[in-house]
Amino acid sequence: MNSNIFIIIISSAIFYGTPLFFAALGGIFTERSGVLNLGVEGTMLIGAVAGAWGSQHVGGSSWMTITMAIVIGMAAGGLLSTLLAFLCITLKVNQTVAGLAVTIFAGAVGLSSYFAKIWGVSESPVTRQIRKFDVLGLADTPIVGPILFNQNILTYLSWVLCVTSSIYLFRSRFGLHLRAVGESPATADAMGINVARYRYLHTIFGGALAGVGGVFYSLAIVPNWVDGMTAGAGWIAIALVIFGFWRPSLTLLGAYLFGALQSLGSTLKARNVSVNGDLLNALPFFMTIVVLVLVSSRFAHRRLGAPAALGIPYEREER
Amino acid sequence: MTEQVAVRMSGIVKRFPGVVANDGVNLEIRAGEVHALLGENGAGKSTLSNILTGLYRADDGVVEIAGHRCEFSSPRDALDAGIGMVHQHFRLVPTFTVAENVVLGESDGSLFMNQDQVATRVQELSDRYGLAVDPHARIWQLSVGEQQRVEILKVLYRGAKVLILDEPTAVLTPVEARSLFATLRAMADEGRSVIFISHKLGEVMAVSDRVTVLRGGRTVGTVNTSETSTRGLASLMVGRSVEFERVVRENPADITTTVLRVESVSANDDRGRASLHEVSFTVGRGEIVGVAGVAGNGQRELAEVISGMRASVAGRITVLDDEVKSGKARSAIARGIAHVPEDRLHTGLAAGHSVEDNLALKNYRTAQISRFRLLQRRAIREQASTLVERYDVKTPDTVTPVRLLSGGNVQKVLLAREFSALPSVLIAASPTRGLDVGAIETVRERLVAAADDGVGVLLISEDLDEILSLADRILVMYEGRIVDDLPAQGADRERIGLTMGGSNAKEVAQ
């Protein structure tokens, strides 16, 4: 049945896109404050391993364990990002190099793998997983059922976050201040806004969200630990921030698009639809370059572009 | 009501290393008046207003706001006390709307912004004071004049009782300027005070109630505008005509040979606005032509266009009848144009590089310095040693980075490089600014020596005394145009002050 395949694709897209969205949303907050975080991949992995540890060592009901595991993953991501924040904001180190250092440090052959070994996470499968559940019994509704009412808790959380983030960024006082910090820190400073504080808070929070994205991998997608299990999701998330024009709503859609592309190849092949899987894989990266070039042009830059002060350390001119 | 004193600054002293910017300045601003603060560059206006807005702390003196003594330790304090400043360089976020910029930084406790409420209030203020601007427009869409209105609205929104505007008409068209004056009047009529910092005499006469003139860091006078004239203000601003020590030239200028011809050159500034309007003049062999004028009237763009750093949008520049390609610095260098820029360490020199590297910055492509595209280190070093000695540059060695040298020696390095290139034309922009007395002497001697050797010198300076003493001829720049051209010998200081401030040269000459 034709419609069946679409439902499966959309449902998978949402599933695989959720961790990408978490990490990208974190990236939006961080970049909106003017800090470029290239350590997302490493942060996600740290969150993943911490979450896996949490699910194995926190007792209690299933819900309790899962919730604590997510919280622990968040905390791990936030902690790692504090290090990045310190390097980039206080020491004003080159943000690219700092981010790469974080990724190498915590990444597939780094700290996350180390902890996995030490904590014995890689040996045994996780005892509690994040499973999809049936919302209000509506999972069997034709078409929308599997898509909307049969997802896991993190997916639903991501939808809530998408809405609240949009409100925060574009309708609240703090969101306005945040955007000012990322666009023109000198102006924000002159208006009495504490640039460093906003940058720290949003970089750490961004890392926490990336940690949650990582937890999705270790507790929902592959309920087990594998070194480097995010397989580049962190880098995709970085591209996603640009692709979504630094707006949560567009980023959510982009995440699902990228998620679809990730699962599309295998889904279609299984149904004997011949498709060039590599072309699909390449599409997100290629499109990000196109978006980036477009966004750099004078015309687009003002309407759609990156926060103007992204990647530039801020130093108040001593007067 | 008009006799109430809104701001009183008494005996303000502010010192910086090497200079006393404010030397016992007194200023009294009444409620409900538009008060102009007039003075040349370096007179102390900016420093004074920075103290009033909390950016600097005075070394001595008292500031009273509405009768209460105040000490500001940050701009926030001044804002809270009702002092609002509209800067020359706007502090706006380009991608935000007007309303968002106005309300930025406000913390009235609410979590969410009521955009409509803010927009309404902005519209109210906008209508009340004639500051027409759309609260929902984005800053980058607005003209400069409109952006300035946003800056004013920012200050009004926070209930400022005293508004300070620093050279506000520098970026406005005449129509916008008139509109601004109407706004200022409206604010003053309400009981607010406006401090209008300017060097433009005509405008000061048009908009202010009283004028305080600063010169050399001191208050030279406070007058009622109705009781004075542009001439009177000009003489207060630049001082009495004193007989000047004019420099004695060995070889007088040969004006029959033109080395530099600038024909109808127009150019835009970094923001794309027109900054030079059909500028035309010539410089003869061995002639020192001084360009007088308050900073910001196009001098920087003029220097950049002639030296090839900036492309012109119209006009021609020729050196000894050879055209210089617009916007190509290499062409200018090849034609023999030397340039000692205002920004010594970051434009004229590569601050982190050594003395010898900087001395080779323009001629590293020549045959002696680079053979087969390889830099001949020895040749560079020899060149450097020779120049360092000849120009008396005090440096531990030629490999020291130039940023470690003192101001005077930095300038000497620049001069050494530019002079030794045996140029036909030399543009010197603010060559003695910030230097100590000895260095100033040396630089001036070098400029004269170059002229004696036949170099056509274009001396752009904010120091009128310097121009009067060194130049053969004086051009006055105002708003991107040459508004006066007169011989330096016996030049009327007042006349220059007037034309610098925008008065029509023909009228003044009568």
Place this chain on the structure above:
Amino acid sequence: MRSPLRLERRLEQPKWLNWAIPLFSLVAALILGAIVLRLTGKNPVDVYQRIFERGFAGKRVFSDSLVSATPLAFTGLCAAVAFRMGLINVGGEGQLYMGSLGATWVGITFDDVPTGLMIVLMAAAGMLCGGLYAGIVGLLRARFGTNEIITSLMMNYLAGILLTYLVYNSFSYWRDPVSGNFPSPRAITQRAEWNTYTVFGVDLPIAFVMAIAMGFAVWFLYKRTRFGFEVGVIADSPKAARYAGIRTSSTIILVMGLSGAMAGLGGAADVGNFRRYMDPKGLELSGYGYTGIVVAALARLNPVAAVFVALLMGGLNNAGYSLRGPDFPSGLVGTLQGLILFTAVAGEILIKYRIRSNSRRSEVVTA
């Protein structure tokens, strides 16, 4: 709210800091690593000793380390070349892949050519492919002002996908024709295999010698030629470069091209001296491009130093690889490398700035 400390630019940079700080960074990283080890119940001395043994002690071990170090030397050069002009090229990974692509093509195609010439041809192909690939990034940056960090990053992915496609998902030139249903890469011809010399009992790949030579060549280029002079001025002050009539746009593209050529040469070396075929999976696991950035940072962007720092990293990688097993967590290598990079960049800041307390608010004159 002001922070209690602030950074103040140093006026003078004592020369001894130039090598002292990287050394201290290394030591600091080792100490931090030791702390991590201790906290997780391992004996740092023991671990470090084993790393040293398996990384550097002994001829066999050293030879293996050279194998790991050689590509790193090239990617280190790649990063250093670009960073010195302030261009952040994180695309060394993809540029290396493209170099591998080009060199493999040459290696497969020519059979009757003497090895010496093959090496030259493969090297040239590698440099050309890598250079062009990076040149695209440079062009986008020079022409549109597009951020080279993200573009070069995206290009890494595109290159990886391309290589995977060519070997595993298509019947391309680079796929072994006899591999049937289990695709595998096609090997270069016998003549195309690069030499390895035995020197004092250590296997010295010719590629490593090339890396050293390249290191000196780049050093020479930057220090002694007109081009290098121009690059230095642009990096110091773009305004001064404009003032002096230096053409910035074309320099950006050339520097990126050179940077990519270095990585591309690394790819050629990897194929020619070591793997003998284009290996998408293996290359992805190795992550030479990213590690190269660590190398460049620790070498403080000095091209010659980069080659020797690569030796250090190569030894570390090799040790990690050969020690892997139940009682040696593989994650240690990345952790140590990350720590080294942290301390290296922090140290770099200390060279340029000193830390001052913010208790007295001072005022500075601006002219």
